Amino acid sequence: MAIPTKTKKIINKAGSRSAADFRTNTKNIFTARKGLNQEIIRELSRQKSEPEWMLEFRLKAYEIFLEKHMPTWGADLSKIDFDNIHYYVRPQDKTKRNWEDVPAEIKNTFDKLGIPEAERKFLAGTGAQFESEMIYHSLAENLAKQGVIFESTDDALKNHPELFKKHFGTVVPTHDNKFSALNSAVWSGGSFIYVPKGVHVELPLQAYFRINMKNMGQFERTLIIADEGSSVHYVEGCTAPTYSSDSLHSAVVEIIVKKDARVQYTTVQNWSSNVYNLVTKRASVYENGHMFWLDCNLGSKATMKYPSVILRERGAKGEIQSLAFAGKGQHQDAGGKAIHLAPDTSSTIISKSISKNGGRTTYRGLVKVIKGAQNVKTRVVCDALMLDPASRSDTYPTMDIKEKDVTIAHEATVASIGEDELFYLMSRGLSEEQAATLIVNGFASPIVKQLPMEYAVELNRLLTLEMTGSVG
């Protein structure tokens, strides 16, 4: 597919860390003071004019959050100061459907990032979240006519209360972990997607998440329901400017893939190195449904993210493919989980990670097959590439298999960037940096190739940028 040059330029701009590293002065309508308590949650819910059940849901979740211990088995989270975070920042009154109505400063921010105007050209719908709220959401008219819903999760709570209540919190329960509880208490923004029976959304739907403020906590909540025989591809991108103090991004994503439906969820995130990125993503997959997580993690201070598939009915299929890049002071703790609850289900987990300058990557994965889930096929591949001796990579694959009739394949490689490969490429005139960049791009290419063209271009640029100045 040919991309117009202007679009390409804008995408390239959006992709570069330095291009994303700017701050906008905005006048927020409401900024909650730092720290979290019941009052702040009540105020947040009041400002959103939420139904009573949601306020109760939030307050209950807050209790669970307080009770839950910090996870200590993954990335170092001991420096997170929950009292030094703004949990709710409302940049404008309500989500706009028209780009022209978005306040100028916010519009400028997304224009600088090249979103969403240029991308509208190759997307079926676009959303943009600034701080706590979705400031903009749009959907192609023909899809709206077919009954497709693509709204901010807050709007969906108001506009589709029954559909919302039936599915919300059913895939990721509040008490799943400390951060799913935190998200459940203070969630704001995110996308709600419903695709009716048999409808195929051909072009991707995209949402872009931007943290702008210092000490910001972003807690979007995304819920995707693909009804029987439908299909949809959702793409999310994330950036934030660099601050000396830390921000927290803690999303919950719930996906329901009904019989014969297919959902692809693609993430290209490039958080600045002061963001803790602690996200719970999970999909419930029914008969012959197909869930595909494509997860590319660059940037952030620490990421803990293990997209999961729960294969509930016969023939359900789950794929989790991820790419992680950890530079200096960064820890990417990522992987995936496949839970086989039914016969004839299959899963594939492919994880590729790159670490440099003392960066650390961890693959953490779980494959679980319950007794009676016969003829399950599962394949786990994790490859790590380390660019220097200071970097680190660990693999923690867990297999919990209670059924005999299962086909399991597991491959893992850890490699340092090879002297022989470097010499070969350099003998053709490439500098050491060019050679190392090519090797990294080549290593990542099986994942990158599966991104939509525009994002593949962006990701290759990001990787090249990460490699600049990394050698010699």
Added chain:
Amino acid sequence: MPNLTIKNLHATVGNTKILNGVSLSVSSGEIHIIMGQNGSGKSTLLSVLMGSPKYTVTMGSAKLDKKNLLDLSPSERAQAGLFLAFQHPQVVAGVALGNFLRLAKNTIHSAQKNKKPAMAPAQFAGLMREEMNKLNIDPAFMSRSINDGFSGGEKKKSEVLQMAILEPAFAFLDEIDSGLDVDALKIVSKQISTIHKKQKMGLVIVSHNPRILDFIKPDKIHIMSKGKIVAQGGTEILKKIEKNGFESFIKKK
């Protein structure tokens, strides 16, 4: 006319001495063949000249005209006009041969004094197809990963293709004829000869197999043994090898 001058070159890998004082002089347009037993240091000599990090040069010099090659990184040597066709070409997964070669060619161009403009993808693909056709390589190889899943013969052809595209001033061919069947040997040898005639580069060819000389006419043949050149001459030297083997040269020393 550029000259490659190697004087008294010594090199080690770990604590093992591999080169024990090699001296060799090649002018552009000349073809030199280096023969010798396994382990005599032939391949090492070529790798050391290209700057392989495996080896340490302990003594001697290697100059391209006035440029001291031993001070340069492999990249800089390539940019100065050297090329090595590897005996065992390296697999680089996920990197398309065509993209890589275009980057290499444009990098070499931009490093030269009289900079040629960078080649655009379409223009470069045209050049690639032309050269691939001459070597009977399927154009699909352009988008395949470098040497990934290539047969022995395909790897060797790909090395010659890279030489044709990058147009070096001096090329070292390390057993370019090994692993080739009769037909492929003919195509590869002829193409080396054609490229040589067109580009007038200096060629240093390491080989075990005198059959390559059916297609390539050398100016000089050198016999290496124990890290040194122990004999040199014209094609008449081949008859000696055929009659008495490499042993005769070693004993003479």
